[in-house]
Amino acid sequence: xxxxxxxxxxxxxxxxxxxxxxxxxxxxxxxxxxxxxxxxxxxxxxxxxxxxxxxxxxxxxxxxxxxxxxxxxxxxxxxxxxxxxxxxxxxxxxxxxxxxxxxxxxxxxxxxxxxxxxxxxxxxxxxxxxxxxxxxxxx
Amino acid sequence: xxxxxxxxxxxxxxxxxxxxxxxxxxxxxxxxxxxxxxxxxxxxxxxxxxxxxxxxxxxxxxxxxxxxxxxxxxxxxxxxxxxxxxxxxxxxxxxxxxxxxxxxxxxxxxxxxxxxxxxxxxxxxxxxxxxxxxxxxxx
Amino acid sequence: xxxxxxxxxxxxxxxxxxxxxxxxxxxxxxxxxxxxxxxxxxxxxxxxxxxxxxxxxxxxxxxxxxxxxxxxxxxxxxxxxxxxxxxxxxxxxxxxxxxxxxxxxxxxxxxxxxxxxxxxxxxxxxxxxxxxxxxxxxx
Numbered sequence: 136x137x138x139x140x141x142x143x144x145x146x147x148x149x150x151x152x153x154x155x156x157x158x159x160x161x162x163x164x165x166x167x168x169x170x171x172x173x174x175x176x177x178x179x180x181x182x183x184x185x186x187x188x189x190x191x192x193x194x195x196x197x198x199x200x201x202x203x204x205x206x207x208x209x210x211x212x213x214x215x216x217x218x219x220x221x222x223x224x225x226x227x228x229x230x231x232x233x234x235x236x237x238x239x240x241x242x243x244x245x246x247x248x249x250x251x252x253x254x255x256x257x258x259x260x261x262x263x264x265x266x267x268x269x270x271x272x273x274x
Numbered sequence: 275x276x277x278x279x280x281x282x283x284x285x286x287x288x289x290x291x292x293x294x295x296x297x298x299x300x301x302x303x304x305x306x307x308x309x310x311x312x313x314x315x316x317x318x319x320x321x322x323x324x325x326x327x328x329x330x331x332x333x334x335x336x337x338x339x340x341x342x343x344x345x346x347x348x349x350x351x352x353x354x355x356x357x358x359x360x361x362x363x364x365x366x367x368x369x370x371x372x373x374x375x376x377x378x379x380x381x382x383x384x385x386x387x388x389x390x391x392x393x394x395x396x397x398x399x400x401x402x403x404x405x406x407x408x409x410x411x412x413x
Numbered sequence: 414x415x416x417x418x419x420x421x422x423x424x425x426x427x428x429x430x431x432x433x434x435x436x437x438x439x440x441x442x443x444x445x446x447x448x449x450x451x452x453x454x455x456x457x458x459x460x461x462x463x464x465x466x467x468x469x470x471x472x473x474x475x476x477x478x479x480x481x482x483x484x485x486x487x488x489x490x491x492x493x494x495x496x497x498x499x500x501x502x503x504x505x506x507x508x509x510x511x512x513x514x515x516x517x518x519x520x521x522x523x524x525x526x527x528x529x530x531x532x533x534x535x536x537x538x539x540x541x542x543x544x545x546x547x548x549x550x551x552x
Binding site: 241 | 362
């Protein structure tokens, strides 16, 4: 059993930019001395989240629409009233979607669905550079 | 420390069918050579999700109602416009609920609440066969 | 590689009380014989959840407002009709937010954002005593 910690650096456009991390995660997995186990992904910061989706333009657009409908940018947010940075909507989206995601792998392959990609969504109201933490535990 | 990977096969009715996995997870846990650790559950595919709930008919009905209210099946989805498979609502529900769940166990018992069951929700718009991945890590 | 299981006891006010667990998690992390790995947090029970947020009064208020808007306490819930305990809204909030959260650590430091705190939200409709399970896996 071993644990390996890696990071992926991503530049985003903010505003619920959806970034497909799948290829990078699978490239890093191949390089580790672990064949079977779990990769835990975590996004440091309180205005971004991780999940899986079928990464095709329709679903990506639907995700942006759903986020804006459920947590509208133009709503009144107490965070904005206190701090004036205008990203109250970003904090809500991030807290609901959550910062962590775990995916099992076997023989160095993620046990995901064929049409299921690993995504980062950057909810902030400006472009950001993000560091996603990957931690591999297994043998 | 050891890692053990197992799968549970489930037949669902789709349309937010809620399936209680608790007994199967606990049966498989007892069979492993691991007493204390964590079980990570993951659902391959982009139209299903995992969480916990009090599995009784009222909460199950409330969950279906809440899903339909927040992500209505009849809304316009860009995924449907592109692919014509009509399950845009399924993809949104799955991305929000998330595909992974972790539960600690000690002395071969899940450290869950008495009224807290482990559930799969199949959001797709047809019956499906699903394989849930369980990964046990511990000692 | 080792696994260590600990619990944090928290008294809450219910009604989506947001409790910052960050300091307690970090204190317990320092005491473990593990330097690098992951901490898995889990809340037993079906009316509470875990996530991360910028723990400042604005975001905390926004979270309560968003929860009440998306899952109103006064809606009709089948759970309430069957059991009469009036906390149908609590169950929905908990199932959507989820009971588990994972955070990697390196050299005994959580790899979280500076403004990203670990929170428990107690959705129940009365004060509760909660036991949050922490499981540390690493080396």
